[in-house]
Amino acid sequence: MRRKLAIPGHVFIFLIALIAFSAASPALAHRLNVFVLPEGDRVTGEAYFNDGAPVQNSPIQLLDADDKVLHEGLTDGDGAFSLPVPEGVTDLTVVVEGGMGHRGETHVTLSPRKESAPVATIPRPTSTVTGPTAAPVLSADDIEALVRKVVSREVAPLKEEILRLNQKLSRPGMTEIFGGLGYIVGLVGVTLWAGSRKKDG
Amino acid sequence: MHIAEGVLSLPVLTTGIVTAAAGTAYGLRKLSMEAIPRCGIVSASLFVASLIHVNLGPSSVHLVLNGLGGIILGWSLFPAYLVALLLQAILFQFGGLVVLGVNTTAMALPGVLAGLVGRWLLHRNVSPMVSGFAAGAGGVLGASTAVAAALVFRGEAFRASATMLVAAHLPVMLIEGVVTGFIVSFIAKTAPHFLGVKRS
Numbered sequence: 001m002r003r004k005l006a007i008p009g010h011v012f013i014f015l016i017a018l019i020a021f022s023a024a025s026p027a028l029a030h031r032l033n034v035f036v037l038p039e040g041d042r043v044t045g046e047a048y049f050n051d052g053a054p055v056q057n058s059p060i061q062l063l064d065a066d067d068k069v070l071h072e073g074l075t076d077g078d079g080a081f082s083l084p085v086p087e088g089v090t091d092l093t094v095v096v097e098g099g100m101g102h103r104g105e106t107h108v109t110l111s112p113r114k115e116s117a118p119v120a121t122i123p124r125p126t127s128t129v130t131g132p133t134a135a136p137v138l139s140a141d142d143i144e145a146l147v148r149k150v151v152s153r154e155v156a157p158l159k160e161e162i163l164r165l166n167q168k169l170s171r172p173g174m175t176e177i178f179g180g181l182g183y184i185v186g187l188v189g190v191t192l193w194a195g196s197r198k199k200d201g
Numbered sequence: 202m203h204i205a206e207g208v209l210s211l212p213v214l215t216t217g218i219v220t221a222a223a224g225t226a227y228g229l230r231k232l233s234m235e236a237i238p239r240c241g242i243v244s245a246s247l248f249v250a251s252l253i254h255v256n257l258g259p260s261s262v263h264l265v266l267n268g269l270g271g272i273i274l275g276w277s278l279f280p281a282y283l284v285a286l287l288l289q290a291i292l293f294q295f296g297g298l299v300v301l302g303v304n305t306t307a308m309a310l311p312g313v314l315a316g317l318v319g320r321w322l323l324h325r326n327v328s329p330m331v332s333g334f335a336a337g338a339g340g341v342l343g344a345s346t347a348v349a350a351a352l353v354f355r356g357e358a359f360r361a362s363a364t365m366l367v368a369a370h371l372p373v374m375l376i377e378g379v380v381t382g383f384i385v386s387f388i389a390k391t392a393p394h395f396l397g398v399k400r401s
Contacts, residue, residue: 031295032205100366101204101352176292177252181245183288188241195234 032104033170035163036094040148043108044082047075047096052167054079055098065091085110203251203289203304206297210354217303217351224279224309232277239395240281243270247285247308251295264373267308268340269381271316272323272333273388273395278316282309303351311343319385320397329389329396330382337381338374345370 032055036045043062047055055075062071062083070089075081075096085092095105138146209217232240250266270278282305289295296304319336323329349363388395 031203031293095207097208100362100369101208101348103205103208105207170294172252172293177249180248180288180292184241184245184248184284187244187284188238191237192234195237 031170032096032098032102033166034094034096034104034106035166036092036106036108037159038085038108038110039082039152041087042082042084043092043094045080045094045106046163047079047081047098047104048167049098049102050170055096055102055104058099059097061095061097063093063095064089067093203286203296204300204307204348204351206299209300209303209351213351213354214299214303217300217306219302220310221279221283221302221305224276224306224313225283228274228277228279228281231275232280236274236277240274240277243274243278244281244284246270247282248288251289251293264377264380265308265312265341265344266337266377266381267312267344268315268319268336268338268377269333269384270309271312271314271340272319272336272381272385273316275316275320275397276313278312279305279309282312307347307351308344311347312340315339315343323385323389323396329386333382333385334378336385338378340381341370341374341377342367 031050032047033050034045034047036043047058047060049055054077056077056079058075058079060073060075060081060083061069062085064070070086070092071083073081073083081094081096083094090110092108092110093105094108095103097103247266247270250264252263267278267282270281274281283301286296286301286304286308287298290297290301315336318339319332322332322335345366346363349366352362385396
């Protein structure tokens with residue numbers, strides 16, 4: 001009789017699973033991801049919920065290694081932010097509070113910034129073949145700024161890609177879902193087994 | 202409605218852990234051998250329930266199913282929730298291990314109470330659809346209030362926070378009520394002893 005009664009349970013979980021998987025594609029709430037990229041003397045990034053929705057106009061904090069608040073701000077309408085990093089700080093934590101108990105944080109380690117460029121004066125090329133070497137000499141700062149601009153332009157699509165990838169990775173996959181269900185089934189089995197041993201002994 | 206790690210203060214965390222431990226101990230004591238598979242099934246349902254995702258403006262909400270769990274399991278909902286939330290914390294990084302107690306309490310306690318209301322209604326021969334709706338909607342209402350209460354201590358004004366949470370979950374309450382109503386009607390037809398009808 002008891003075996004017969006177990007059937008509605010199976011039907012029940014099947015129904016639930018059906019609803020779950022038919023609606024599972026748009027992913028999840030209740031996890032807040034913060035994606036941070038160091039960019040020169042700033043950190044920029046995006047904050048988004050697991051379903052990809054941006055965390056809009058939410059307080060954001062920049063903390064150093066000792067949890068001291070360095071900067072505070074708000075994310076914009078797209079969940080993006082850009083905060084200045086004080087000199088000499090290499091270990092950073094970016095914390096975004098989404099309200100209603102939502103919170104996400106990300107640690108970043110910056111490579112120490114080189115203060116004065118080691119080559120303040122650029123050695124003139126000595127093996128100039130022809131022509132005067134009176135070409136405008138760019139200062140180290142100019143070159144750095146130029147390189148930074150070009151690199152950041154070239155890298156922009158890559159960053160987008162990493163962001164998308166991050167968003168995708170932060171969603172639970174089938175492995176996790178079925179793994180979790182497996183744990184529960186196993187736990188029920190263990191409990192039943194322990195209970196039946198107690199009954200027998 | 203998971204509260205993230207690092208949001209709550211120590212007293213709230215401790216209260217949550219103590220309440221969840223007490224609830225789980227009591228729930229396990231009340232758990233009979235034949236109810237164990239049922240408990241596992243409910244736990245599995247709670248575990249996947251957060252994947253049913255409803256997009257609502259800037260925020261996102263999902264089915265909670267705590268009222269349904271409460272009406273089926275009674276106090277044994279506590280261990281079921283503990284397992285489901287533990288797995289969600291480990292596998293999905295929802296919530297976290299430190300806030301596990303608070304999250305378990307905030308979900309399971311209103312679920313148990315809403316379930317008791319649902320069972321009480323069933324005993325009074327109210328239709329399973331209505332009883333289920335009351336349990337489902339009540340569970341979500343209670344859970345959002347509990348989350349808001351937990352958040353008070355960190356400066357979010359309770360009224361504003363609670364109003365926002367409850368408002369955001371109004372559609373969920375309706376959906377949840379209807380879903381729970383249907384499932385309870387189904388169970389009432391096929392396995393009424395699941396709902397504790399036999400006991401009284």
